[in-house]
Amino acid sequence: xxxxxxxxxxxxxxxxxxxxxxxxxxxxxxxxxxxxxxxxxxxxxxxxxxxxxxxxxxxxxxxxxxxxxxxxxxxxxxxxxxxxxxxxxxxxxxxxxxxxxxxxxxxxxxxxxxxxxxxxxxxxxxxxxxxxxxxxxxxxxxxxxxxxxxxxxxxxxxxxxxxxxxxxxxxxxxxxxxxxxxxxxxxxxxxxxxxxxxxxxxxxxxxxxxxxxxxxxxxxxxxxxxxxxxxxxxxxxxxxxxxxxxxxxxxxxxxxxxxx
Amino acid sequence: xxxxxxxxxxxxxxxxxxxxxxxxxxxxxxxxxxxxxxxxxxxxxxxxxxxxxxxxxxxxxxxxxxxxxxxxxxxxxxxxxxxxxxxxxxxxxxxxxxxxxxxxxxxxxxxxxxxxxxx
Numbered sequence: 001x002x003x004x005x006x007x008x009x010x011x012x013x014x015x016x017x018x019x020x021x022x023x024x025x026x027x028x029x030x031x032x033x034x035x036x037x038x039x040x041x042x043x044x045x046x047x048x049x050x051x052x053x054x055x056x057x058x059x060x061x062x063x064x065x066x067x068x069x070x071x072x073x074x075x076x077x078x079x080x081x082x083x084x085x086x087x088x089x090x091x092x093x094x095x096x097x098x099x100x101x102x103x104x105x106x107x108x109x110x111x112x113x114x115x116x117x118x119x120x121x122x123x124x125x126x127x128x129x130x131x132x133x134x135x136x137x138x139x140x141x142x143x144x145x146x147x148x149x150x151x152x153x154x155x156x157x158x159x160x161x162x163x164x165x166x167x168x169x170x171x172x173x174x175x176x177x178x179x180x181x182x183x184x185x186x187x188x189x190x191x192x193x194x195x196x197x198x199x200x201x202x203x204x205x206x207x208x209x210x211x212x213x214x215x216x217x218x219x220x221x222x223x224x225x226x227x228x229x230x231x232x233x234x235x236x237x238x239x240x241x242x243x244x245x246x247x248x249x250x251x252x253x254x255x256x257x258x259x260x
Numbered sequence: 261x262x263x264x265x266x267x268x269x270x271x272x273x274x275x276x277x278x279x280x281x282x283x284x285x286x287x288x289x290x291x292x293x294x295x296x297x298x299x300x301x302x303x304x305x306x307x308x309x310x311x312x313x314x315x316x317x318x319x320x321x322x323x324x325x326x327x328x329x330x331x332x333x334x335x336x337x338x339x340x341x342x343x344x345x346x347x348x349x350x351x352x353x354x355x356x357x358x359x360x361x362x363x364x365x366x367x368x369x370x371x372x373x374x375x376x377x378x379x
Contacts, residue, residue, distance in 0.1 A: 100284050107367045112280050114370030122325040 004235035006156045011198040013160030015252050016075040016190030021052075026157045027078060027189070033153035037146035041125060042095040043088040046143035048150075048187075049175045051079045056174070063170035069186075071258070072162055076188035080150070081171065083181035084143045086132030093121040136182065143184055150187065160192035194252055200240030264303055268296050271310040273369050280368030298361040302343050306336075310365070317371045328371060336366065337373060344378070352378075 001009070027050055034046055053061065053076060064073050073079065096105065096116045105111035128135040147163070154161045168183035177183075192198065204210075208219030230236040253260045268274050274296075278289040289295055303309055308316060317336050319329035344359030356378035363373045 107280075107285055107364055110363075110367050110372035110374045112368045112370060112372075113284060114276060114280065114368060115372045118326065118370040119328055119372070123327055 001156050002233065004230065004233040006152050008201070008230075008233075008235040008237045009196060010152060010155045011160075011196075011202065012162040013188075013190075013192045013194065013198060014072055014075075014162055015193040015256070016072075016077065016160060016188070017193045018075045018077060018190070020077065020191045022078045022159060022189055022191070026154070026159060027080075029157055030080070030150040030153045030159075030189070034146040034150040037142075037149045039142045039146070040138060041089070041092045041120075042099055043092045043139075043142075044146070045084050045086070045088045045139040046146040046184075047083045047085045047177075047181055049081045049083075049177065051081060051175070053077050053079055060170055060174060064167055064186075066165060066167060069164035069166070069188075072164055072188050073166070073186070075193070075256070076162070076190045078189040079166075080187040080189060081166065081175060081177075082143060082147055082184045082187055083177055084136065084139045084184050085178070085181050086136065086139060087129075087178070087180055088139070089125055089129035089132075089135070092125050092129070093117065096120060132180065140182070140184060147185065147187060154189055158191070159189055160194075160196075160198075162188045164188060193255070194248060197238070197242060198240075199245035199248065200242040201237045202240055264300065264309060266309075268300055268303075268310060273310045273314045273365070274299070277310075277365045277368045281364070284368070285364075294357070295361055298358055299365055302340070302362045305343055305346075306339050314366065314369045314371065317366065333371060333373065336371075337375065340375070 031048065031050075034048070035044070037046075039045065053073075056064075061074065093116060097113050099105040100111055100113055100116065132139075151161045151163070163185045166183065166186040171177075207222045211220035212218050213220045227236060250260060252258070269278075281287040281289045299310060303313065306313065306316075313336065317329055317332045319327045319332065340359050340362045343362060344355050347355035347358045349355075359375065359378060363375055366373055
């Protein structure tokens with residue numbers, strides 16, 4: 001699938017084919033996409049534990065459910081529990097120097113081993129490593145970027161994905177994450193039981209409300225020609241609700257025995 | 261001021277520069293004698309030896325990690341720009357080389373500098 005179409009087709013899928021397993025290969029592709037994501041100071045903050053839903057006992061599965069995400073958790077055959085590892089700063093000094101060695105951070109931009117050793121590490125990274133709470137926003141942002149790449153890779157593989165909050169406590173004994181990992185999201189994965197359109201592209205605020213040009217208050221006005229180009233590339237798609245969406249929901253409700 | 265009391269190559273900062281060029285930039289520094297010549301000229305301009313040029317960009321406080329001094333670095337960047345402007349008026353590459361040689365010296369001594377495109 002072309003990149004723009006992958007972006008256009010991504011939806012938060014909330015009805016999964018609960019009976020259909022997801023190939024391990026496709027999960028690996030998602031994780032590889034996450035692993036290659038951009039990350040500050042080459043510290044990979046995202047950590048993830050892949051769990052096959054049916055490997056969880058009923059009591060644990062029930063304990064994971066929240067009022068908002070309980071059904072999604074029940075239906076998705078694969079759960080990827082995503083954490084932020086604040087310990088990722090450890091080793092960042094060596095990783096940054098490796099970026100110098102491989103020609104990613106260069107003297108053209110002022111980078112050198114000595115800059116990393118004498119200034120970046122002791123003055124910036126070490127204090128963050130020693131006080132993880134100070135840097136959690138940036139670390140969570142990086143984990144989010146990596147998660148996004150995993151989601152897009154899943155869509156490219158024909159899977160449906162949905163990010164949800166999760167209750168970390170019941171999973172501690174089972175997943176055994178290190179104490180300093182911060183729970184972020186569970187990425188629910190499976191084959192969609194709803195159509196891939198899932199009722200159409202979700203409503204978003206107009207570009208002019210979200211983005212500005214030059215300064216705040218001066219809206220970034222989209223060029224209609226670019227909009228048409230993105231429609232042709234299937235990045236911008238028919239907006240929700242598609243005319244048949246309500247009928248689809250009724251059918252899904254009947255199939256899964258859900259309230260209408 | 262102790263500018264050029266001893267050969268440039270004997271200064272720790274020059275050895276660090278050359279090591280960085282060899283190991284991180286893949287450049288043999290002695291292939292171009294202009295490097296040391298320009299550094300010598302710069303040191304004469306600012307009346308500091310190479311180690312002192314680096315030190316002038318640092319903020320050293322007892323009990324704290326040494327930092328790059330914002331003021332010191334800015335001041336040195338201005339001196340480098342001044343040194344660069346002394347190059348041949350009709351040869352922008354030559355002028356850029358003057359400044360970038362000194363910037364390279366500082367960068368490999370840990371003083372992060374970005375001067376943008378110079379030609």
